[in-house]
């Protein structure tokens with residue numbers, strides 16, 4: 032184990048998700064003990080001077096700027112968080128890697144596959160840690176699902192259905208934002224929520240090789256600002272429905288939506304294989320449902336049936352708080368994801384999920400858009416993944 036060390040942290044962007052990342056840094060020393068490293072929030076960059084100053088106060092950073100290159104150039108910053116809209120991830124992450132920083136980048140990796148490939152190229156030759164915030168890989172139930180898949184519980188995967196459903200954009204009066212602007216986001220529900228679900232498919236089932244997608248937009252224009260009479264056109268999808276095949280021989284569906292009335296944060300997955308099956312529901316995150324087809328079915332059903340495994344808060348050491356028997360929730364997944372990233376930084380490893388995993392998701396996102404435009408199946412270009420998954 033390396034000597035204890037303090038890492039200086041710089042955040043670019045301080046909106047909704049950067050606050051979660053800052054909270055996660057502040058939580059690390061309480062939740063993980065003993066800790067061979069510590070982190071300090073040193074600098075923050077936002078797009079306007081007043082938000083930068085407010086962010087500095089809120090996050091207890093030591094300095095604030097509106098110039099990302101100033102933040103990246105500072106020698107007291109070791110780690111850069113990219114927490115800005117999708118169209119700026121490429122430029123910021125590459126600048127940070129080229130300056131010798133480790134990069135924790137929000138999802139989706141970029142606003143398009145070309146940008147994601149470029150980020151992966153620079154990351155691969157940088158010798159630095161690069162990781163994408165696919166925090167659902169750090170849900171204990173998903174961590175257990177991955178172990179069981181690797182141990183052969185599912186066998187050969189045959190079929191799957193993953194959904195990530197929100198309802199927040201059902202209201203046509205909800206105003207425009209960067210998420211609804213194709214130039215800034217690259218895509219709608221597909222990029223926002225579909226990226227998480229596709230990463231989980233590739234983590235648990237196999238790499239997607241081809242996809243057939245429908246990406247409808249239901250609300251075609253929205254107020255330019257809250258309450259405005261002026262409306263701007265929306266060119267991103269509200270809802271994504273995809274049929275997919277994987278290199279492991281499975282076929283399945285992924286659905287992502289921001290207009291799924293009645294849902295809140297509904298991420299569900301089901302995998303069926305030759306030996307067994309798995310089910311998970313983010314709204315009930317303490318359990319992984321496991322079916323072993325090899326269990327005896329007699330007499331009277333024997334012990335056959337789904338087992339509700341109590342994965343609750345079962346993080347491995349050095350996780351020390353909350354107790355492993357306690358219920359688990361959304362912020363905890365982000366803290367676990369950040370802890371994994373910082374451990375990789377400290378131990379000199381590539382991130383996991385790395386930019387290669389992020390680019391592999393981006394390849395599926397782009398193929399889905401191609402499929403929607405052409406009305407045909409689209410092949411997913413292969414992204415070499417030399418890093419652990």
Ligand SMILES: NC(=O)c1ccc[n+]([C@@H]2O[C@H](COP(=O)([O-])OP(=O)(O)OC[C@H]3O[C@@H](n4cnc5c(N)ncnc54)[C@H](O)[C@@H]3O)[C@@H](O)[C@H]2O)c1
Nearest residue numbers: 044045046047048049076077078114115117119137138164
């Ligand atoms: N992993 C998750 O669960 C999750 C959740 C929400 C958002 N995200 C991702 O996080 C990213 C940011 O989303 P958000 O919801 O926090 O957005 P947001 O609109 O709340 O905040 C964006 C921030 O970026 C700043 N910004 C914009 N352009 C900038 C630039 N060029 N340089 C410096 N600062 C700039 C803004 O000032 C603002 O502080 C997106 O990529 C999004 O997909 C991930």
